[in-house]
Amino acid sequence: MSSDIDELRREIDIVDVISEYLNLEKVGSNYRTNCPFHPDDTPSFYVSPSKQIFKCFGCGVGGDAIKFVSLYEDISYFEAALELAKRYGKKLDLERISKDEKIYVALDKVSDFYRSSLLKNKEASEYVRSRGIDPKVVKKFDLGYAPSSEELVKILKESGLLEVYIETKNLISPTKGVYRDLFLRRVVIPIRDPRGRVIGFGGRRIAEDNSPKYINSPDSRVFKKRDNLFGLYEAKEYIKEEGFAILVEGYFDLLRLFSERIRNVVAPLGTALTQNQATLLSKFTKKVYLLYDGDAAGRKAMKSAIPLLLKAGLEVYPVYLPEGYDPDEFIKEFGREKLKELINNSEEVFQLIIKTAEENFEEKTKEFRYYLSFVPDGVKRFALASEFHTKYKVPMDILLVKPEKIPQEGNIKLSFKEKVFLKGLLEMKPKIDINALDLSPTLKGLALKALNGEDHLLPKEVLEYNVDNLEKLFNGILKDFQKCEKKKKKDLKNVNT
Numbered sequence: 001m002s003s004d005i006d007e008l009r010r011e012i013d014i015v016d017v018i019s020e021y022l023n024l025e026k027v028g029s030n031y032r033t034n035c036p037f038h039p040d041d042t043p044s045f046y047v048s049p050s051k052q053i054f055k056c057f058g059c060g061v062g063g064d065a066i067k068f069v070s071l072y073e074d075i076s077y078f079e080a081a082l083e084l085a086k087r088y089g090k091k092l093d094l095e096r097i098s099k100d101e102k103i104y105v106a107l108d109k110v111s112d113f114y115r116s117s118l119l120k121n122k123e124a125s126e127y128v129r130s131r132g133i134d135p136k137v138v139k140k141f142d143l144g145y146a147p148s149s150e151e152l153v154k155i156l157k158e159s160g161l162l163e164v165y166i167e168t169k170n171l172i173s174p175t176k177g178v179y180r181d182l183f184l185r186r187v188v189i190p191i192r193d194p195r196g197r198v199i200g201f202g203g204r205r206i207a208e209d210n211s212p213k214y215i216n217s218p219d220s221r222v223f224k225k226r227d228n229l230f231g232l233y234e235a236k237e238y239i240k241e242e243g244f245a246i247l248v249e250g251y252f253d254l255l256r257l258f259s260e261r262i263r264n265v266v267a268p269l270g271t272a273l274t275q276n277q278a279t280l281l282s283k284f285t286k287k288v289y290l291l292y293d294g295d296a297a298g299r300k301a302m303k304s305a306i307p308l309l310l311k312a313g314l315e316v317y318p319v320y321l322p323e324g325y326d327p328d329e330f331i332k333e334f335g336r337e338k339l340k341e342l343i344n345n346s347e348e349v350f351q352l353i354i355k356t357a358e359e360n361f362e363e364k365t366k367e368f369r370y371y372l373s374f375v376p377d378g379v380k381r382f383a384l385a386s387e388f389h390t391k392y393k394v395p396m397d398i399l400l401v402k403p404e405k406i407p408q409e410g411n412i413k414l415s416f417k418e419k420v421f422l423k424g425l426l427e428m429k430p431k432i433d434i435n436a437l438d439l440s441p442t443l444k445g446l447a448l449k450a451l452n453g454e455d456h457l458l459p460k461e462v463l464e465y466n467v468d469n470l471e472k473l474f475n476g477i478l479k480d481f482q483k484c485e486k487k488k489k490k491d492l493k494n495v496n497t
């Protein structure tokens with residue numbers, strides 16, 4: 001359902017609105033002027049009529065027409081919306097503004113705070129620089145830094161957004177009324193939905209301590225990790241232009257490639273690729289290159305991503321970096337052109353297998369059949385099988401049979417406890433020894449798949465299962481499984497003595 005504010009956004013024109021305040025000069029399809037929000041003689045302030053947004057490439061500030069008025073007049077976003085509605089003779093009922101709408105405004109506010117804090121923090125901006133991130137990319141992605149929980153809470157309180165922001169779970173509350181920023185003292189990477197709205201954050205530790213290297217916003221009503229891709233909003237025009245997307249493993253891989261002017265890049269959100277992410281990507285392109293780390297973990301992750309991408313109807317091109325290199329290290333040593341060359345020379349996954357099957361025939365045939373079973377288009381599946389058959393004389397009916405039965409809904413009946421356990425493994429990837437738990441053989445098999453990131457081999461009811469307090473429930477269930485195993489061992493000992 002579209003909200004009143006959405007309607008207002010559609011009705012007003014950002015060029016009209018900003019022209020009332022500033023003299024805009026037309027350049028190509030955009031407009032520009034000196035930025036009113038920082039001392040600027042370049043002009044670095046741009047307005048895009050097609051996207052209906054403004055963006056300053058000097059200080060990084062940006063947003064829609066309502067946000068411009070709110071910043072310029074120094075009033076809240078909703079006051080600015082009211083003001084504009086009045087000017088345009090539209091009715092706007094503030095009571096009817098949805099909670100989601102407010103959460104987006106709160107997230108944008110927090111992102112602005114992080115962005116302006118990065119410039120002020122030497123250690124954080126030095127960290128970003130040391131990772132080879134171009135200043136233009138820092139601004140494009142609004143990279144930030146989380147300096148202080150107190151300041152953050154103060155800003156949210158002042159704009160009446162603290163209450164809705166709590167729903168994002170980006171604040172930790174150890175005691176009632178006390179809040180700690182989840183991203184405190186981290187470099188922060190805003191994550192946007194395809195419309196460009198900030199929906200969550202990723203945070204990179206910059207101190208060498210024992211805290212996790214990366215953390216992400218927990219899932220909430222506006223942020224679902226499984227359903228969004230990092231960089232899609234920023235990359236989608238380039239993906240269209242190039243005719244393909246490059247999928248990388250992490251935030252900094254993507255930011256590095258952007259810094260090398262390779263911009264048709266997306267990444268999953270701190271976990272293994274999901275089916276929903278693959279499907280989302282397929283709405284923007286039909287061709288994807290997988291550029292993962294050149295090590296065992298990277299190749300394994302690639303192997304579990306391929307079926308999901310194929311299932312989404314994408315043509316998949318695995319790119320193999322030399323052993324021990326990640327994309328950044330490869331560029332540092334061989335340069336950007338060599339990386340582009342490596343990508344351009346990479347072969348489509350089925351063609352690659354057909355070409356190299358002789359080297360390890362049994363294994364490659366199995367792999368071919370396995371991947372083939374995910375191609376949704378029957379005609380294409382048949383054509384690929386024929387190609388393999390013609391070259392290697394493997395009977396068609398063998399090629400077209402699934403090598404491993406993939407559990408489908410209804411095949412396995414899982415209890416609540418088992419579902420929570422598998423979902424927990426999938427989402428949190430804890431470091432535990434599955435063999436030390438008391439699990440049925442079926443559950444153990446699924447648990448190993450969940451830990452290996454082989455999402456596609458898990459029942460749909462697990463993938464789509466949503467539960468509040470997953471972590472707490474999971475830990476309780478884990479303890480149960482551990483206890484049972486200990487008791488069993490003890491009983492066994494008693495029998496033996």
Ligand SMILES: [Zn+2]
Nearest residue numbers: 035038056059
């Ligand atoms: Zn500016």
